[in-house]
Amino acid sequence: MDGMSTLILHHFDWSPFAEKARLALGLKRLAWSSVEIPMVMPRPQLMPLTGGYRKTPVLQIGADVYCDTRLIAAELERRFPSPTLFPAGNRGLALALSRWSDTALFEPGAGLSMALATEVPEAVLADRRQFFAFMDFSRLKVDIPHMEGQLRANLELLEAQLADGRAYLLGGDCGWADITAYFPLWMARQFVPALNRVLDANSRTRAWEDRMVSIGHGTRTGISAEAALEAARTASPAPAAGVDPEDPLRLEAGDSVTVTPCDYGKVPVAGELVTLSLTEVAVRRETPETGTVVTHFPRIGYRIDRAA
Numbered sequence: 001m002d003g004m005s006t007l008i009l010h011h012f013d014w015s016p017f018a019e020k021a022r023l024a025l026g027l028k029r030l031a032w033s034s035v036e037i038p039m040v041m042p043r044p045q046l047m048p049l050t051g052g053y054r055k056t057p058v059l060q061i062g063a064d065v066y067c068d069t070r071l072i073a074a075e076l077e078r079r080f081p082s083p084t085l086f087p088a089g090n091r092g093l094a095l096a097l098s099r100w101s102d103t104a105l106f107e108p109g110a111g112l113s114m115a116l117a118t119e120v121p122e123a124v125l126a127d128r129r130q131f132f133a134f135m136d137f138s139r140l141k142v143d144i145p146h147m148e149g150q151l152r153a154n155l156e157l158l159e160a161q162l163a164d165g166r167a168y169l170l171g172g173d174c175g176w177a178d179i180t181a182y183f184p185l186w187m188a189r190q191f192v193p194a195l196n197r198v199l200d201a202n203s204r205t206r207a208w209e210d211r212m213v214s215i216g217h218g219t220r221t222g223i224s225a226e227a228a229l230e231a232a233r234t235a236s237p238a239p240a241a242g243v244d245p246e247d248p249l250r251l252e253a254g255d256s257v258t259v260t261p262c263d264y265g266k267v268p269v270a271g272e273l274v275t276l277s278l279t280e281v282a283v284r285r286e287t288p289e290t291g292t293v294v295t296h297f298p299r300i301g302y303r304i305d306r307a308a
């Protein structure tokens, strides 16, 4: 792979959402470069690439930057179709399932990790208290039984899905549906040893987890943040997909817009609109550190506003 097309994942090892991206790279048996970012803001060497988007992970390919695991999955699939992340025609269902696992399954797991983890540094807890808008930190300890109840009830859905002996959630092949459902379990086992008992009680899911671990992460090579910025500077963004004239937002290519996550970490990213479709929104930006870059987001879950 040449410098223009090297896959660079900006992440940290403890990030559960990054584990999704690492497993997608693993399922596709890809080689990739790894930039380890700090676990908390500020991230001065990442912000030039994302324009302020502060969630983890981010995938960079030359001067194109893909934010959010949902879009990272779709972009990896577009560039490296085989083996597929969406076996048996399950692109719609698998991507829709991201929403369930990012909320119903992830939120109680994240709450329990915050309440019970012994290894999470205080600086990270302080940062996430501001960041996780969905979590009521004043009730964290009181809500432990509630959160465990929610986690178990959602885990039961996985056990039920695997009850007929199938190897993966949607059949005989592993895909994004499995990866997106698996990452909260990975988080629970990393951070809350007390939850091992809960997880081990579901025998089908337990065996499926082992299959998920065996996917691995592909071939990872560490590089510096400076090298990633250099890769952006020396590359040109891929041709943009263009702006859908039928889109209800009635925007045009070249319009100044902001793109903001709808849920938490709501930092608007400003730029010149280059792509607007049902699957993606992308803006062109310019910084001294990166030259011209295009920062891409999934359409689902992101708000696009005309810049004031």
Ligand SMILES: N[C@@H](CCC(=O)N[C@@H](CS)C(=O)NCC(=O)O)C(=O)O
Binding pocket: 014, 015, 016, 017, 018, 039, 040, 041, 054, 055, 056, 057, 067, 068, 069, 070, 131
């Ligand atoms: N919708 C995003 C969510 C990503 C997310 O919330 N990541 C967590 C880390 S696992 C995060 O950003 N934490 C705060 C941070 O890294 O600054 C995605 O799918 O990528």
